[in-house]
Amino acid sequence: MRFQYAADLPITSARAKILDMVRRHPVVVLVGETGSGKTTQVPQYLAQELLGAAGSSGRPPVIGVTQPRRVAAITVAKRVAQECGVELGQEVGYAVRFDDQTSTKTIIKYMTDGILLREILTDTTLSKYAYIVLDEAHERTLHGDVLFGLLKQLRQRRPTLKVIVMSATLDAESFSRFWDNAPMGYVAGRQFPVTVFYTVEPQLDYVDAAITTVLQLHLQEGPLQGDMLVFLTGQEEIDDAKKILEERSRRLSATAMKLKVVPLYAALPPDKQMLAFAPAPPGCRKVILSTNIAETSVTINGIRYVIDTGMVKAREYNPNTGLDALRAVPVSRAQARQRAGRAGREAAGKCFRLYTEDSFDTFAQHTTPEIQRVNLSSVVLHLKHLEVHDILQFPFMDPPSKDALVQSLETLLALGAVDADLRITPLGTAMAxxxxxxxxxxxxxxxxxxxxxxxxxxxxxxxxxxxxxxxxxxxxxxxxxxxxxxxxxxxxxxxxxxxxxxxxxxxxxxxxxxxxxxxxxxxxxxxxxxxxxxxxxxxxxxxxxxxxxxxxxxxxxxxxxxxxxxxxxxxxxxxxxxxxxxxxxxxxxxxxxxxxxxxxxxxxxxxxxxxxxxxxxxxxxxxxxxxxxxxxxxxxxxxxxxxxxxxxxxxxxRYVYRAPDSQPKKKRPATTAEGSSFLGGVKRARGEAPP
DNA sequence: GAGCACTGC
Structure with a gap:
């Protein structure tokens, strides 16, 4: 396995400092902006460290690197294998659901955070890993946040396990605080400047404002100066906007450059999605109308202009009703910055925000972590299976509400996955x-x-x-x-x-x-x-x-x-x-x-x-x-x-709907305040817990 | 009477 120092990456100059921090501290937080090369380089530095120290016989310890998304785990592993001059799946490999490209020789293993979470079920101390690198920690995915808590607990049992938390945002203090004031390291990114413009007046109809902005920009900006990316909220909105935009652009003067409008959302079949990535035909400017899939999940080349409506469809979970809501809401400031950054991947770009600067200041600093927006019954069952009995005391970085945790316990109790003492049952173990x-x-x-x-x-x-x-x-x-x-x-x-x-x-x-x-x-x-x-x-x-x-x-x-x-x-x-x-x-x-x-x-x-x-x-x-x-x-x-x-x-x-008149209960009881009639009711059924 | 952001095991 050879190593290439990738001297042109911003991170290379920080190599010695990073290794020094990792040697001296059990947990390190690394902040590296987009394009810093941390994802490909840091695991290689750690591998050199391991190989240098090894008088090894037998199976080498592994560096596990988690990613929120499958594509990222796969493509990064491929690139690193290439940089190291090894065959993918040997010293460098990846594991995602349905596709495990690792072997007994694997030293650097890229994987989705969900895979590592499931590995903990069978190897509770993660014994084969010397380092765990949690990449893209700022995304605060459900699996990522659960790993945070589990690894924090695990480090007490296995102090030799080293953890490197990597984040793309500058406010990494919250990570450092969570990890007992772990030291932070900074790596500069390589991102071109993006000039941000705001509207002077609030826009009542952001779809209409987006269409107008696209057409104005298209006519003002010089010919073939790059493609446009418009962030909208959903499929229907995108299809409507596409129709209007195509109609209006047809009325442009004959001398104007043509517009090629392409939709992009997850529900689109793969062949139609590919059109968003194909270069525009000659003499044509491409306008991509996208959901937030283009925010993190995919990268499109050639974008110089971003038009941000400032809206996103977000899921909210209400633990009192157990129901999900999907609503268009304002983005967070972090999301808006991420969107703007999409204009500066290849050259200096411009971002047009279809809202005022004042309203930007009212947006939430960060998107609410997923763990606070979802039904937790699956997560809680997983934790119970790992013998985390007191869920309310689990070290969540941003704890979910007590209501959400209690409600998930009620669900597990009703299903018979936990018993009246909230201990996992054989059925629960099988379910997990x-x-x-x-x-x-x-x-x-x-x-x-x-x-x-x-x-x-x-x-x-x-x-x-x-x-x-x-x-x-x-x-x-x-x-x-x-x-x-x-x-x-x-x-x-x-x-x-x-x-x-x-x-x-x-x-x-x-x-x-x-x-x-x-x-x-x-x-x-x-x-x-x-x-x-x-x-x-x-x-x-x-x-x-x-x-x-x-x-x-x-x-x-x-x-x-x-x-x-x-x-x-x-x-x-x-x-x-x-x-x-x-x-x-x-x-x-x-x-x-x-x-x-x-x-x-x-x-x-x-x-x-x-x-x-x-x-x-x-x-x-x-x-x-x-x-x-x-x-x-x-x-x-x-x-x-x-x-x-x-x-x-x-x-x-019958353990839930057990009212004397055998009618379903009128109301999901408030379990925290008023004596927990549902929970209490099932508790009375002790000894005959539901099947 | 008329609709489904995005990941992931």
């Missing part, structure tokens, strides 16, 4: 094996056990639910797409429809016609391929989960499932699937309220509607449904809805 939401993990485990026995179908459904964008619907062909897909529709709802789609996909694959099949039915083939990957992983993990369950049953524990609804030997697959899903998703039940023509959630009595994308949107509304998720946009919509029997919900959820 799966990279799934706890409800899905429980549905999958149940499906392989009597009386359900629909494991294969359930694994397919859960795999289909855990990938995005199975259906691709261009706005102009919406009716054709809907009609083509109607053949998959199940009268019971979306989960069984997804099963039908997968069965049709498999048939098409058998006759090697899946490409045509996908095209004809407006289905994203790449999503179907990831369904196959997920399905394979679930089926691979399942025997271990079943072994835990059977061992527990053998030890004299209660039967895995209530038997009151048994007799399913004669049930059809549809019926088995519906009962099995209810046995795990009973908290996500909603009942039709004929008076006000909407559904009410069983927990919390919130008003919800069937999502327009559901097969049940147009049909007559069943009395009782379970849903996969609720998202609050213009209204609260249930996504993926399935008709079930109300009595199944009451039976499987």
């Amino acid at each position: 094996l799966f990279p799934l939401d706890p409800m899905h993990a429980k549905a999958l485990i149940n499906s392989f056990l009597p009386p359900f026995r629909c494991g294969r179908a359930m694994a397919v459904i859960i795999a289909m639910l855990s990938v995005e964008n199975v259906f691709f619907t261009p706005k102009s062909e919406q009716e054709t797409a809907d009609a083509k897909r109607r053949i998959f529709a199940s009268p019971y709802g979306d989960q069984l429809t997804l099963l039908n789609v997968y069965k049709a996909y498999q048939k098409a694959k058998k006759r090697r016609g899946q490409k045509e099949w996908a095209q004809e039915h407006y289905i994203n083939l790449r999503s179907m391929a990831s369904v196959d990957d997920v399905l394979g992983q679930l089926l691979e993990l399942e025997p271990a989960a079943r072994a835990i369950m059977q061992k527990d049953a053998g030890a004299g524990a209660a039967a895995a499932n209530p038997t009151a609804l048994a007799g399913v030997e004669l049930d059809s697959e549809d019926l088995q699937v519906r009962k099995c899903l209810t046995s795990a998703c009973f908290l996500n039940a909603a009942v039709w309220s004929p008076g006000d023509r909407c559904y009410r959630t069983a927990v919390g009595r919130n008003t919800v509607h069937v999502h327009p994308g559901s097969v049940l949107f147009q049909s007559q509304k069943p009395n009782c449904v379970i849903y996969n998720s609720v998202v609050h946009t213009t209204q609260r919509f249930m996504r993926f809805v399935l008709e079930v029997e109300e009595r199944w919900v009451l039976e499987y959820g």
Whole structure:
């Protein structure tokens, strides 16, 4: 393994200082701006340090470098392997879900933070690692923040483990504080200057303002001076803006350079996404209309102008209702700076902010860390599995609200993943094996056990639910797409429809016609391929989960499932699937309220509607449904809805819906203030915890 | 009566 000093990178001059800090301190915070080369170079410096010190026999210790995104882990590993003159997967490798390119020789291992989190489940002290480098820590991803707390605890048990936290933003003091005042090092970046302009007046219609700005700029700025990147909030907005922009640019004088407008958002199929990266045809300026996917996830060459509407669609989770909201909100100042930076990757650029400087000052300093915006039941189950019993005392850098933590414990208790003492149960241990939401993990485990026995179908459904964008619907062909897909529709709802789609996909694959099949039915083939990957992983993990369950049953524990609804030997697959899903998703039940023509959630009595994308949107509304998720946009919509029997919900959820009149409770109880009726209620059921 | 930011295991 040879090393190249990459003398032209800003970080090279700081090498000695960085190594000195790492030698003298257990934890170091490195601040390196975009283009500093820290991601590729620091792990190489550490590798030299290790190889220099080694009188090694046997397996060398590993430098683990985490990244928030798969593409980053893969591309950086490739580049570093090349710089070191080694074959990828030997001394330098990467590991992401479904793709592990490492070997026993691997010294530098790039990986997603989620991979390291799962490795801790099987190697709780991360014994093979000498260094853990947490890159892009400023992004504050859910997995990254959980790793922060776990590594801080782990360092007490394994003081020899060294941690390097790398961040791109200057305010790294908060990281240093979290890590007991760890020393900070700075590495200059290589970023061209970006001149920022604000509007003088606030803009009422930012989409219109964006379109006007694009056209004005296009006419004012010299010919072929670079492409434009416009940040908007979502698919619909982008498609609308594209149409208007194309219309108006057609009316430009014949002498003006042409505009090529390209949309960019995650739901776009890969071939259409590629158009945003292709250079504009000669004599043409490219305008990319993008969601915040262009903020961090992808880099487009040739951008000299950024137009920032200052808005983003952000997810907010309400622990009191258990429901998600997706709303367009102002960006944070850090986000706005990140967007502006996109204009200065190759040369000096300009950024036009469609808001006043005064309003910029009112934006939040940073985007709220993800851990404060999501349902934590999966994270809490993971921590319980790692024997972190007192979740409220876990060292979160920015702790989630107590309500959110308590609510996730209630969910786990209702599912039977923890017992009345909030200790993980065998079922919980089995659930934690799966990279799934706890409800899905429980549905999958149940499906392989009597009386359900629909494991294969359930694994397919859960795999289909855990990938995005199975259906691709261009706005102009919406009716054709809907009609083509109607053949998959199940009268019971979306989960069984997804099963039908997968069965049709498999048939098409058998006759090697899946490409045509996908095209004809407006289905994203790449999503179907990831369904196959997920399905394979679930089926691979399942025997271990079943072994835990059977061992527990053998030890004299209660039967895995209530038997009151048994007799399913004669049930059809549809019926088995519906009962099995209810046995795990009973908290996500909603009942039709004929008076006000909407559904009410069983927990919390919130008003919800069937999502327009559901097969049940147009049909007559069943009395009782379970849903996969609720998202609050213009209204609260249930996504993926399935008709079930109300009595199944009451039976499987009897520890939750245990009111004397056997009606679902009126309101999700406030567990913190008023004596925790739900939690307390289940506690009274001690000794007969839910299955 | 009419809609889905972005990651990741």
